[in-house]
Amino acid sequence: MRGFWYMAESIIAAIILISFLAVLSRQPIVPTYTEDMSVRGYRILMDASQKEAFRYDVYSEDFTNIISSLEIPGYYYNVSICDYSGSCNGHDPLNTNATIWASSYIFSGNGSYEPKILRLYIWR
Amino acid sequence: MIEVRSFGQVKGQYFLLGAIIIITLFFTGFYLVKNESIFSSSYKADDLKYLFYNMQSEYPRVFNYGINESDITVELRNFTEFSRSIYSSNILNFTTLLIYTTNISDNLNVTIVNYLGYDTEVELNISGTLKNLTVTDEGLNSTIFSAVNPKFVMTVKFNSQEKQLSMVRDKYNLYTYLQLRRKSEIIKGSVLA
Structure with missing residues:
Protein backbone atom coordinates (compact mmCIF):
# COMPACT_ATOMS: atom_id res chain seq x y z
CA MET A 1 0.00 0.00 0.00
CA ARG A 2 2.84 2.36 0.88
CA GLY A 3 4.36 1.74 -2.56
CA PHE A 4 1.09 2.77 -4.19
CA TRP A 5 1.13 6.18 -2.42
CA TYR A 6 4.77 6.78 -3.35
CA MET A 7 3.83 6.10 -6.95
CA ALA A 8 0.76 8.40 -6.79
CA GLU A 9 2.87 11.21 -5.30
CA SER A 10 5.49 10.76 -7.99
CA ILE A 11 2.88 10.90 -10.76
CA ILE A 12 1.28 14.10 -9.33
CA ALA A 13 4.73 15.69 -8.93
CA ALA A 14 5.60 14.78 -12.52
CA ILE A 15 2.31 16.22 -13.84
CA ILE A 16 2.89 19.50 -11.97
CA LEU A 17 6.47 19.73 -13.16
CA ILE A 18 5.65 18.94 -16.81
CA SER A 19 2.71 21.38 -16.96
CA PHE A 20 4.86 24.08 -15.35
CA LEU A 21 7.65 23.57 -17.89
CA ALA A 22 5.15 23.38 -20.76
CA VAL A 23 3.64 26.77 -19.89
CA LEU A 24 7.06 28.32 -19.42
CA SER A 25 8.28 27.08 -22.77
CA ARG A 26 5.26 28.60 -24.59
CA GLN A 27 5.18 32.01 -22.97
CA PRO A 28 7.94 34.59 -22.65
CA ILE A 29 8.80 35.09 -19.01
CA VAL A 30 9.11 38.83 -19.50
CA PRO A 31 6.08 40.00 -21.48
CA THR A 32 6.74 42.45 -24.27
CA TYR A 33 4.92 45.78 -23.93
CA THR A 34 4.05 47.59 -27.11
CA GLU A 35 2.94 51.16 -27.22
CA ASP A 36 -0.81 51.58 -27.11
CA MET A 37 -1.26 52.94 -30.62
CA SER A 38 -4.88 53.74 -29.90
CA VAL A 39 -3.80 56.40 -27.39
CA ARG A 40 -1.17 57.65 -29.82
CA GLY A 41 -3.89 57.84 -32.47
CA TYR A 42 -6.06 59.96 -30.17
CA ARG A 43 -3.12 62.28 -29.56
CA ILE A 44 -2.38 62.60 -33.28
CA LEU A 45 -6.01 63.38 -34.06
CA MET A 46 -6.19 65.89 -31.22
CA ASP A 47 -3.14 67.75 -32.55
CA ALA A 48 -4.37 67.64 -36.14
CA SER A 49 -7.87 68.84 -35.23
CA GLN A 50 -6.44 72.12 -33.92
CA LYS A 51 -5.38 73.02 -37.49
CA GLU A 52 -8.09 74.66 -39.56
CA ALA A 53 -6.58 73.20 -42.77
CA PHE A 54 -7.03 69.69 -41.40
CA ARG A 55 -10.64 70.43 -40.47
CA TYR A 56 -11.18 71.69 -44.01
CA ASP A 57 -9.70 68.45 -45.40
CA VAL A 58 -12.02 66.39 -43.21
CA TYR A 59 -15.10 68.29 -44.38
CA SER A 60 -14.07 68.14 -48.02
CA GLU A 61 -13.19 64.44 -47.50
CA ASP A 62 -9.75 64.92 -49.00
CA PHE A 63 -8.37 61.58 -47.87
CA THR A 64 -4.99 62.11 -49.55
CA ASN A 65 -4.36 65.26 -47.53
CA ILE A 66 -5.71 63.73 -44.34
CA ILE A 67 -3.47 60.67 -44.64
CA SER A 68 -0.40 62.78 -45.43
CA SER A 69 -1.14 65.07 -42.45
CA LEU A 70 -1.14 62.12 -40.05
CA GLU A 71 2.42 60.90 -39.98
CA ILE A 72 2.72 57.58 -38.18
CA PRO A 73 6.06 56.07 -39.18
CA GLY A 74 6.41 52.30 -38.99
CA TYR A 75 2.67 51.64 -39.13
CA TYR A 76 -0.06 51.38 -41.73
CA TYR A 77 -3.09 53.56 -41.22
CA ASN A 78 -6.35 54.58 -42.81
CA VAL A 79 -9.22 56.87 -41.97
CA SER A 80 -12.96 56.91 -42.39
CA ILE A 81 -15.36 59.81 -41.94
CA CYS A 82 -18.91 59.28 -40.73
CA ASP A 83 -21.70 61.81 -40.56
CA TYR A 84 -24.60 62.32 -38.19
CA SER A 85 -26.71 59.65 -39.90
CA GLY A 86 -23.93 57.03 -39.62
CA SER A 87 -23.09 57.10 -43.31
CA CYS A 88 -19.33 56.62 -43.72
CA ASN A 89 -16.75 57.26 -46.43
CA GLY A 90 -13.12 56.27 -46.45
CA HIS A 91 -11.10 53.15 -46.04
CA ASP A 92 -11.19 50.21 -43.71
CA PRO A 93 -7.92 48.63 -42.59
CA LEU A 94 -6.35 46.64 -45.42
CA ASN A 95 -4.75 43.84 -43.45
CA THR A 96 -7.47 42.32 -41.34
CA ASN A 97 -5.15 39.73 -39.79
CA ALA A 98 -3.14 42.35 -37.95
CA THR A 99 -3.94 43.95 -34.61
CA ILE A 100 -5.83 47.13 -35.39
CA TRP A 101 -5.93 50.14 -33.10
CA ALA A 102 -8.82 52.55 -33.55
CA SER A 103 -9.04 56.17 -32.44
CA SER A 104 -11.57 58.85 -33.21
CA TYR A 105 -12.29 62.55 -33.06
CA ILE A 106 -15.71 64.18 -33.14
CA PHE A 107 -15.84 67.37 -35.21
CA SER A 108 -18.76 69.71 -34.59
CA GLY A 109 -18.55 71.48 -37.93
CA ASN A 110 -16.57 73.69 -40.23
CA GLY A 111 -18.12 77.13 -40.38
CA SER A 112 -21.55 75.78 -39.52
CA TYR A 113 -22.89 72.98 -37.40
CA GLU A 114 -22.41 69.65 -39.13
CA PRO A 115 -21.02 66.95 -36.83
CA LYS A 116 -18.71 64.30 -38.25
CA ILE A 117 -16.59 61.63 -36.70
CA LEU A 118 -13.13 60.89 -38.02
CA ARG A 119 -11.93 57.36 -37.27
CA LEU A 120 -8.26 56.50 -37.53
CA TYR A 121 -7.21 52.86 -37.89
CA ILE A 122 -3.60 51.94 -37.23
CA TRP A 123 -2.04 48.54 -37.76
CA ARG A 124 1.28 46.88 -38.41
CA MET B 1 7.07 14.45 23.76
CA ILE B 2 7.80 16.50 20.62
CA GLU B 3 8.84 14.53 17.60
CA VAL B 4 11.74 16.17 15.81
CA ALA B 45 -7.13 56.90 -18.59
CA ASP B 46 -5.01 58.39 -21.39
CA ASP B 47 -7.56 57.76 -24.11
CA LEU B 48 -10.28 59.15 -21.83
CA LYS B 49 -8.20 62.31 -21.47
CA TYR B 50 -8.11 62.82 -25.25
CA LEU B 51 -11.83 62.15 -25.62
CA PHE B 52 -12.38 64.77 -22.95
CA TYR B 53 -10.13 67.29 -24.75
CA ASN B 54 -12.21 66.59 -27.84
CA MET B 55 -15.34 67.80 -26.07
CA GLN B 56 -13.54 70.77 -24.50
CA SER B 57 -12.35 71.88 -27.93
CA GLU B 58 -15.62 71.44 -29.78
CA TYR B 59 -18.19 72.98 -27.42
CA PRO B 60 -17.05 76.59 -27.97
CA ARG B 61 -17.31 75.97 -31.74
CA VAL B 62 -20.81 74.52 -31.38
CA PHE B 63 -21.76 77.59 -29.35
CA ASN B 64 -20.49 79.89 -32.12
CA TYR B 65 -22.37 77.92 -34.77
CA GLY B 66 -25.49 78.24 -32.62
CA ILE B 67 -25.01 82.02 -32.34
CA ASN B 68 -24.53 82.35 -36.11
CA GLU B 69 -27.59 80.23 -36.81
CA SER B 70 -29.64 81.92 -34.04
CA ASP B 71 -30.37 78.60 -32.42
CA ILE B 72 -27.91 78.05 -29.60
CA THR B 73 -29.97 75.57 -27.60
CA VAL B 74 -30.75 73.33 -30.56
CA GLU B 75 -27.09 73.15 -31.66
CA LEU B 76 -25.83 72.46 -28.13
CA ARG B 77 -28.48 69.78 -27.67
CA ASN B 78 -27.77 68.16 -31.05
CA PHE B 79 -24.03 68.03 -30.46
CA THR B 80 -24.46 66.70 -26.92
CA GLU B 81 -26.81 63.97 -28.07
CA PHE B 82 -24.57 63.05 -31.00
CA SER B 83 -21.49 62.82 -28.75
CA ARG B 84 -23.36 60.86 -26.11
CA SER B 85 -24.50 58.32 -28.70
CA ILE B 86 -20.94 57.93 -30.03
CA TYR B 87 -19.45 57.55 -26.57
CA SER B 88 -22.14 55.24 -25.26
CA SER B 89 -21.33 52.81 -28.08
CA ASN B 90 -17.81 52.73 -26.59
CA ILE B 91 -19.17 52.07 -23.09
CA LEU B 92 -18.50 55.66 -22.07
CA ASN B 93 -20.93 57.78 -20.12
CA PHE B 94 -20.77 61.42 -21.13
CA THR B 95 -22.71 63.94 -19.05
CA THR B 96 -22.76 67.72 -19.15
CA LEU B 97 -24.43 70.83 -17.79
CA LEU B 98 -24.53 73.74 -20.24
CA ILE B 99 -25.10 77.32 -19.10
CA TYR B 100 -25.11 80.21 -21.51
CA THR B 101 -25.97 83.88 -21.34
CA THR B 102 -27.34 86.35 -23.85
CA ASN B 103 -28.19 89.96 -23.21
CA ILE B 104 -31.20 92.13 -23.97
CA SER B 105 -29.86 95.69 -23.39
CA ASP B 106 -28.69 95.62 -19.73
CA ASN B 107 -30.70 92.53 -18.82
CA LEU B 108 -29.10 89.11 -18.88
CA ASN B 109 -30.84 85.96 -19.99
CA VAL B 110 -29.32 82.80 -18.49
CA THR B 111 -30.24 79.45 -19.98
CA ILE B 112 -29.35 76.07 -18.49
CA VAL B 113 -29.46 72.78 -20.40
CA ASN B 114 -29.09 69.67 -18.25
CA TYR B 115 -27.52 66.45 -19.51
CA LEU B 116 -26.22 65.26 -16.12
CA GLY B 117 -28.45 62.22 -16.20
CA TYR B 118 -30.72 63.40 -13.37
CA ASP B 119 -32.82 66.43 -12.33
CA THR B 120 -30.70 69.11 -10.75
CA GLU B 121 -30.99 72.35 -8.78
CA VAL B 122 -28.78 75.18 -10.02
CA GLU B 123 -28.15 78.28 -7.94
CA LEU B 124 -27.10 81.41 -9.82
CA ASN B 125 -25.78 84.49 -8.07
CA ILE B 126 -24.99 87.76 -9.83
CA SER B 127 -23.98 90.65 -7.58
CA GLY B 128 -26.05 89.32 -4.69
CA THR B 129 -29.15 88.54 -6.77
CA LEU B 130 -29.83 84.90 -6.16
CA LYS B 131 -31.93 82.62 -8.36
CA ASN B 132 -32.60 78.91 -8.02
CA LEU B 133 -33.58 76.92 -11.04
CA THR B 134 -34.71 73.33 -11.23
CA VAL B 135 -33.66 71.68 -14.47
CA THR B 136 -35.01 68.27 -15.31
CA ASP B 137 -32.76 65.69 -16.95
CA GLU B 138 -32.40 66.57 -20.63
CA GLY B 139 -34.52 69.61 -19.86
CA LEU B 140 -33.97 73.35 -20.10
CA ASN B 141 -34.69 76.29 -17.84
CA SER B 142 -33.93 79.97 -18.13
CA THR B 143 -34.16 83.16 -16.13
CA ILE B 144 -33.51 86.88 -16.54
CA PHE B 145 -31.32 89.07 -14.33
CA SER B 146 -32.15 92.77 -14.56
CA ALA B 147 -29.71 95.69 -14.73
CA VAL B 148 -26.54 93.63 -14.84
CA ASN B 149 -23.19 95.44 -14.84
CA PRO B 150 -21.24 95.36 -18.14
CA LYS B 151 -18.64 93.16 -16.43
CA PHE B 152 -19.92 90.80 -13.78
CA VAL B 153 -19.14 87.62 -11.88
CA MET B 154 -21.73 84.87 -11.86
CA THR B 155 -21.48 82.22 -9.17
CA VAL B 156 -22.90 78.87 -10.22
CA LYS B 157 -23.69 76.15 -7.69
CA PHE B 158 -25.05 72.71 -8.50
CA ASN B 159 -24.63 69.43 -6.68
CA SER B 160 -21.32 69.85 -4.89
CA GLN B 161 -19.84 72.10 -7.60
CA GLU B 162 -19.29 75.82 -7.20
CA LYS B 163 -17.77 78.02 -9.84
CA GLN B 164 -17.21 81.76 -10.10
CA LEU B 165 -17.37 82.92 -13.70
CA SER B 166 -16.12 86.30 -14.89
CA MET B 167 -18.29 87.38 -17.81
CA VAL B 168 -19.07 90.31 -20.06
CA ARG B 169 -22.77 91.20 -20.31
CA ASP B 170 -22.82 92.33 -23.95
CA LYS B 171 -21.36 89.17 -25.41
CA TYR B 172 -22.47 85.58 -25.50
CA ASN B 173 -20.98 83.49 -22.67
CA LEU B 174 -20.89 79.73 -22.37
CA TYR B 175 -19.99 77.62 -19.36
CA THR B 176 -20.05 73.85 -19.69
CA TYR B 177 -19.38 71.33 -16.99
CA LEU B 178 -18.25 68.07 -18.59
CA GLN B 179 -17.85 64.60 -17.16
CA LEU B 180 -16.68 61.46 -18.93
CA ARG B 181 -16.89 58.15 -17.13
CA ARG B 182 -15.84 54.58 -17.93
CA LYS B 183 -16.48 52.21 -15.05
CA SER B 184 -14.43 53.59 -12.17
CA GLU B 185 -12.45 56.03 -14.33
CA ILE B 186 -13.83 59.57 -14.29
CA ILE B 187 -12.51 62.71 -15.86
CA LYS B 188 -14.31 66.00 -15.30
CA GLY B 189 -13.74 69.65 -15.99
CA SER B 190 -15.28 72.70 -17.53
CA VAL B 191 -15.04 75.13 -20.41
CA LEU B 192 -15.71 78.86 -20.29
CA ALA B 193 -16.08 80.57 -23.65
Whole structure:
Protein backbone atom coordinates (compact mmCIF):
# COMPACT_ATOMS: atom_id res chain seq x y z
CA MET A 1 0.00 0.00 0.00
CA ARG A 2 2.84 2.36 0.88
CA GLY A 3 4.36 1.74 -2.56
CA PHE A 4 1.09 2.77 -4.19
CA TRP A 5 1.13 6.18 -2.42
CA TYR A 6 4.77 6.78 -3.35
CA MET A 7 3.83 6.10 -6.95
CA ALA A 8 0.76 8.40 -6.79
CA GLU A 9 2.87 11.21 -5.30
CA SER A 10 5.49 10.76 -7.99
CA ILE A 11 2.88 10.90 -10.76
CA ILE A 12 1.28 14.10 -9.33
CA ALA A 13 4.73 15.69 -8.93
CA ALA A 14 5.60 14.78 -12.52
CA ILE A 15 2.31 16.22 -13.84
CA ILE A 16 2.89 19.50 -11.97
CA LEU A 17 6.47 19.73 -13.16
CA ILE A 18 5.65 18.94 -16.81
CA SER A 19 2.71 21.38 -16.96
CA PHE A 20 4.86 24.08 -15.35
CA LEU A 21 7.65 23.57 -17.89
CA ALA A 22 5.15 23.38 -20.76
CA VAL A 23 3.64 26.77 -19.89
CA LEU A 24 7.06 28.32 -19.42
CA SER A 25 8.28 27.08 -22.77
CA ARG A 26 5.26 28.60 -24.59
CA GLN A 27 5.18 32.01 -22.97
CA PRO A 28 7.94 34.59 -22.65
CA ILE A 29 8.80 35.09 -19.01
CA VAL A 30 9.11 38.83 -19.50
CA PRO A 31 6.08 40.00 -21.48
CA THR A 32 6.74 42.45 -24.27
CA TYR A 33 4.92 45.78 -23.93
CA THR A 34 4.05 47.59 -27.11
CA GLU A 35 2.94 51.16 -27.22
CA ASP A 36 -0.81 51.58 -27.11
CA MET A 37 -1.26 52.94 -30.62
CA SER A 38 -4.88 53.74 -29.90
CA VAL A 39 -3.80 56.40 -27.39
CA ARG A 40 -1.17 57.65 -29.82
CA GLY A 41 -3.89 57.84 -32.47
CA TYR A 42 -6.06 59.96 -30.17
CA ARG A 43 -3.12 62.28 -29.56
CA ILE A 44 -2.38 62.60 -33.28
CA LEU A 45 -6.01 63.38 -34.06
CA MET A 46 -6.19 65.89 -31.22
CA ASP A 47 -3.14 67.75 -32.55
CA ALA A 48 -4.37 67.64 -36.14
CA SER A 49 -7.87 68.84 -35.23
CA GLN A 50 -6.44 72.12 -33.92
CA LYS A 51 -5.38 73.02 -37.49
CA GLU A 52 -8.09 74.66 -39.56
CA ALA A 53 -6.58 73.20 -42.77
CA PHE A 54 -7.03 69.69 -41.40
CA ARG A 55 -10.64 70.43 -40.47
CA TYR A 56 -11.18 71.69 -44.01
CA ASP A 57 -9.70 68.45 -45.40
CA VAL A 58 -12.02 66.39 -43.21
CA TYR A 59 -15.10 68.29 -44.38
CA SER A 60 -14.07 68.14 -48.02
CA GLU A 61 -13.19 64.44 -47.50
CA ASP A 62 -9.75 64.92 -49.00
CA PHE A 63 -8.37 61.58 -47.87
CA THR A 64 -4.99 62.11 -49.55
CA ASN A 65 -4.36 65.26 -47.53
CA ILE A 66 -5.71 63.73 -44.34
CA ILE A 67 -3.47 60.67 -44.64
CA SER A 68 -0.40 62.78 -45.43
CA SER A 69 -1.14 65.07 -42.45
CA LEU A 70 -1.14 62.12 -40.05
CA GLU A 71 2.42 60.90 -39.98
CA ILE A 72 2.72 57.58 -38.18
CA PRO A 73 6.06 56.07 -39.18
CA GLY A 74 6.41 52.30 -38.99
CA TYR A 75 2.67 51.64 -39.13
CA TYR A 76 -0.06 51.38 -41.73
CA TYR A 77 -3.09 53.56 -41.22
CA ASN A 78 -6.35 54.58 -42.81
CA VAL A 79 -9.22 56.87 -41.97
CA SER A 80 -12.96 56.91 -42.39
CA ILE A 81 -15.36 59.81 -41.94
CA CYS A 82 -18.91 59.28 -40.73
CA ASP A 83 -21.70 61.81 -40.56
CA TYR A 84 -24.60 62.32 -38.19
CA SER A 85 -26.71 59.65 -39.90
CA GLY A 86 -23.93 57.03 -39.62
CA SER A 87 -23.09 57.10 -43.31
CA CYS A 88 -19.33 56.62 -43.72
CA ASN A 89 -16.75 57.26 -46.43
CA GLY A 90 -13.12 56.27 -46.45
CA HIS A 91 -11.10 53.15 -46.04
CA ASP A 92 -11.19 50.21 -43.71
CA PRO A 93 -7.92 48.63 -42.59
CA LEU A 94 -6.35 46.64 -45.42
CA ASN A 95 -4.75 43.84 -43.45
CA THR A 96 -7.47 42.32 -41.34
CA ASN A 97 -5.15 39.73 -39.79
CA ALA A 98 -3.14 42.35 -37.95
CA THR A 99 -3.94 43.95 -34.61
CA ILE A 100 -5.83 47.13 -35.39
CA TRP A 101 -5.93 50.14 -33.10
CA ALA A 102 -8.82 52.55 -33.55
CA SER A 103 -9.04 56.17 -32.44
CA SER A 104 -11.57 58.85 -33.21
CA TYR A 105 -12.29 62.55 -33.06
CA ILE A 106 -15.71 64.18 -33.14
CA PHE A 107 -15.84 67.37 -35.21
CA SER A 108 -18.76 69.71 -34.59
CA GLY A 109 -18.55 71.48 -37.93
CA ASN A 110 -16.57 73.69 -40.23
CA GLY A 111 -18.12 77.13 -40.38
CA SER A 112 -21.55 75.78 -39.52
CA TYR A 113 -22.89 72.98 -37.40
CA GLU A 114 -22.41 69.65 -39.13
CA PRO A 115 -21.02 66.95 -36.83
CA LYS A 116 -18.71 64.30 -38.25
CA ILE A 117 -16.59 61.63 -36.70
CA LEU A 118 -13.13 60.89 -38.02
CA ARG A 119 -11.93 57.36 -37.27
CA LEU A 120 -8.26 56.50 -37.53
CA TYR A 121 -7.21 52.86 -37.89
CA ILE A 122 -3.60 51.94 -37.23
CA TRP A 123 -2.04 48.54 -37.76
CA ARG A 124 1.28 46.88 -38.41
CA MET B 1 7.07 14.45 23.76
CA ILE B 2 7.80 16.50 20.62
CA GLU B 3 8.84 14.53 17.60
CA VAL B 4 11.74 16.17 15.81
CA ARG B 5 12.18 15.16 12.18
CA SER B 6 15.16 15.87 10.06
CA PHE B 7 14.62 17.36 6.54
CA GLY B 8 15.15 13.94 5.04
CA GLN B 9 12.26 12.52 7.06
CA VAL B 10 9.63 15.07 5.90
CA LYS B 11 6.90 13.28 3.96
CA GLY B 12 6.48 13.77 0.21
CA GLN B 13 2.95 15.20 0.63
CA TYR B 14 4.41 18.34 2.21
CA PHE B 15 6.75 18.85 -0.73
CA LEU B 16 3.77 18.45 -3.06
CA LEU B 17 1.71 20.93 -1.06
CA GLY B 18 4.58 23.42 -1.07
CA ALA B 19 5.05 22.99 -4.82
CA ILE B 20 1.33 23.54 -5.47
CA ILE B 21 1.34 26.74 -3.39
CA ILE B 22 4.47 28.11 -5.11
CA ILE B 23 3.18 27.27 -8.58
CA THR B 24 -0.24 28.77 -7.81
CA LEU B 25 1.41 32.01 -6.70
CA PHE B 26 3.64 32.00 -9.79
CA PHE B 27 0.76 31.50 -12.21
CA THR B 28 -1.37 34.13 -10.44
CA GLY B 29 1.44 36.68 -10.86
CA PHE B 30 2.03 35.55 -14.42
CA TYR B 31 -1.65 35.94 -15.27
CA LEU B 32 -1.81 39.45 -13.82
CA VAL B 33 1.23 40.61 -15.77
CA LYS B 34 0.17 38.86 -18.99
CA ASN B 35 -3.23 40.56 -18.97
CA GLU B 36 -1.61 43.90 -18.16
CA SER B 37 -4.25 44.48 -15.51
CA ILE B 38 -1.73 46.52 -13.56
CA PHE B 39 -0.49 48.58 -16.48
CA SER B 40 -3.52 48.97 -18.72
CA SER B 41 -5.41 51.38 -16.46
CA SER B 42 -3.03 54.24 -17.30
CA TYR B 43 -3.51 53.61 -21.02
CA LYS B 44 -7.27 53.69 -20.58
CA ALA B 45 -7.13 56.90 -18.59
CA ASP B 46 -5.01 58.39 -21.39
CA ASP B 47 -7.56 57.76 -24.11
CA LEU B 48 -10.28 59.15 -21.83
CA LYS B 49 -8.20 62.31 -21.47
CA TYR B 50 -8.11 62.82 -25.25
CA LEU B 51 -11.83 62.15 -25.62
CA PHE B 52 -12.38 64.77 -22.95
CA TYR B 53 -10.13 67.29 -24.75
CA ASN B 54 -12.21 66.59 -27.84
CA MET B 55 -15.34 67.80 -26.07
CA GLN B 56 -13.54 70.77 -24.50
CA SER B 57 -12.35 71.88 -27.93
CA GLU B 58 -15.62 71.44 -29.78
CA TYR B 59 -18.19 72.98 -27.42
CA PRO B 60 -17.05 76.59 -27.97
CA ARG B 61 -17.31 75.97 -31.74
CA VAL B 62 -20.81 74.52 -31.38
CA PHE B 63 -21.76 77.59 -29.35
CA ASN B 64 -20.49 79.89 -32.12
CA TYR B 65 -22.37 77.92 -34.77
CA GLY B 66 -25.49 78.24 -32.62
CA ILE B 67 -25.01 82.02 -32.34
CA ASN B 68 -24.53 82.35 -36.11
CA GLU B 69 -27.59 80.23 -36.81
CA SER B 70 -29.64 81.92 -34.04
CA ASP B 71 -30.37 78.60 -32.42
CA ILE B 72 -27.91 78.05 -29.60
CA THR B 73 -29.97 75.57 -27.60
CA VAL B 74 -30.75 73.33 -30.56
CA GLU B 75 -27.09 73.15 -31.66
CA LEU B 76 -25.83 72.46 -28.13
CA ARG B 77 -28.48 69.78 -27.67
CA ASN B 78 -27.77 68.16 -31.05
CA PHE B 79 -24.03 68.03 -30.46
CA THR B 80 -24.46 66.70 -26.92
CA GLU B 81 -26.81 63.97 -28.07
CA PHE B 82 -24.57 63.05 -31.00
CA SER B 83 -21.49 62.82 -28.75
CA ARG B 84 -23.36 60.86 -26.11
CA SER B 85 -24.50 58.32 -28.70
CA ILE B 86 -20.94 57.93 -30.03
CA TYR B 87 -19.45 57.55 -26.57
CA SER B 88 -22.14 55.24 -25.26
CA SER B 89 -21.33 52.81 -28.08
CA ASN B 90 -17.81 52.73 -26.59
CA ILE B 91 -19.17 52.07 -23.09
CA LEU B 92 -18.50 55.66 -22.07
CA ASN B 93 -20.93 57.78 -20.12
CA PHE B 94 -20.77 61.42 -21.13
CA THR B 95 -22.71 63.94 -19.05
CA THR B 96 -22.76 67.72 -19.15
CA LEU B 97 -24.43 70.83 -17.79
CA LEU B 98 -24.53 73.74 -20.24
CA ILE B 99 -25.10 77.32 -19.10
CA TYR B 100 -25.11 80.21 -21.51
CA THR B 101 -25.97 83.88 -21.34
CA THR B 102 -27.34 86.35 -23.85
CA ASN B 103 -28.19 89.96 -23.21
CA ILE B 104 -31.20 92.13 -23.97
CA SER B 105 -29.86 95.69 -23.39
CA ASP B 106 -28.69 95.62 -19.73
CA ASN B 107 -30.70 92.53 -18.82
CA LEU B 108 -29.10 89.11 -18.88
CA ASN B 109 -30.84 85.96 -19.99
CA VAL B 110 -29.32 82.80 -18.49
CA THR B 111 -30.24 79.45 -19.98
CA ILE B 112 -29.35 76.07 -18.49
CA VAL B 113 -29.46 72.78 -20.40
CA ASN B 114 -29.09 69.67 -18.25
CA TYR B 115 -27.52 66.45 -19.51
CA LEU B 116 -26.22 65.26 -16.12
CA GLY B 117 -28.45 62.22 -16.20
CA TYR B 118 -30.72 63.40 -13.37
CA ASP B 119 -32.82 66.43 -12.33
CA THR B 120 -30.70 69.11 -10.75
CA GLU B 121 -30.99 72.35 -8.78
CA VAL B 122 -28.78 75.18 -10.02
CA GLU B 123 -28.15 78.28 -7.94
CA LEU B 124 -27.10 81.41 -9.82
CA ASN B 125 -25.78 84.49 -8.07
CA ILE B 126 -24.99 87.76 -9.83
CA SER B 127 -23.98 90.65 -7.58
CA GLY B 128 -26.05 89.32 -4.69
CA THR B 129 -29.15 88.54 -6.77
CA LEU B 130 -29.83 84.90 -6.16
CA LYS B 131 -31.93 82.62 -8.36
CA ASN B 132 -32.60 78.91 -8.02
CA LEU B 133 -33.58 76.92 -11.04
CA THR B 134 -34.71 73.33 -11.23
CA VAL B 135 -33.66 71.68 -14.47
CA THR B 136 -35.01 68.27 -15.31
CA ASP B 137 -32.76 65.69 -16.95
CA GLU B 138 -32.40 66.57 -20.63
CA GLY B 139 -34.52 69.61 -19.86
CA LEU B 140 -33.97 73.35 -20.10
CA ASN B 141 -34.69 76.29 -17.84
CA SER B 142 -33.93 79.97 -18.13
CA THR B 143 -34.16 83.16 -16.13
CA ILE B 144 -33.51 86.88 -16.54
CA PHE B 145 -31.32 89.07 -14.33
CA SER B 146 -32.15 92.77 -14.56
CA ALA B 147 -29.71 95.69 -14.73
CA VAL B 148 -26.54 93.63 -14.84
CA ASN B 149 -23.19 95.44 -14.84
CA PRO B 150 -21.24 95.36 -18.14
CA LYS B 151 -18.64 93.16 -16.43
CA PHE B 152 -19.92 90.80 -13.78
CA VAL B 153 -19.14 87.62 -11.88
CA MET B 154 -21.73 84.87 -11.86
CA THR B 155 -21.48 82.22 -9.17
CA VAL B 156 -22.90 78.87 -10.22
CA LYS B 157 -23.69 76.15 -7.69
CA PHE B 158 -25.05 72.71 -8.50
CA ASN B 159 -24.63 69.43 -6.68
CA SER B 160 -21.32 69.85 -4.89
CA GLN B 161 -19.84 72.10 -7.60
CA GLU B 162 -19.29 75.82 -7.20
CA LYS B 163 -17.77 78.02 -9.84
CA GLN B 164 -17.21 81.76 -10.10
CA LEU B 165 -17.37 82.92 -13.70
CA SER B 166 -16.12 86.30 -14.89
CA MET B 167 -18.29 87.38 -17.81
CA VAL B 168 -19.07 90.31 -20.06
CA ARG B 169 -22.77 91.20 -20.31
CA ASP B 170 -22.82 92.33 -23.95
CA LYS B 171 -21.36 89.17 -25.41
CA TYR B 172 -22.47 85.58 -25.50
CA ASN B 173 -20.98 83.49 -22.67
CA LEU B 174 -20.89 79.73 -22.37
CA TYR B 175 -19.99 77.62 -19.36
CA THR B 176 -20.05 73.85 -19.69
CA TYR B 177 -19.38 71.33 -16.99
CA LEU B 178 -18.25 68.07 -18.59
CA GLN B 179 -17.85 64.60 -17.16
CA LEU B 180 -16.68 61.46 -18.93
CA ARG B 181 -16.89 58.15 -17.13
CA ARG B 182 -15.84 54.58 -17.93
CA LYS B 183 -16.48 52.21 -15.05
CA SER B 184 -14.43 53.59 -12.17
CA GLU B 185 -12.45 56.03 -14.33
CA ILE B 186 -13.83 59.57 -14.29
CA ILE B 187 -12.51 62.71 -15.86
CA LYS B 188 -14.31 66.00 -15.30
CA GLY B 189 -13.74 69.65 -15.99
CA SER B 190 -15.28 72.70 -17.53
CA VAL B 191 -15.04 75.13 -20.41
CA LEU B 192 -15.71 78.86 -20.29
CA ALA B 193 -16.08 80.57 -23.65
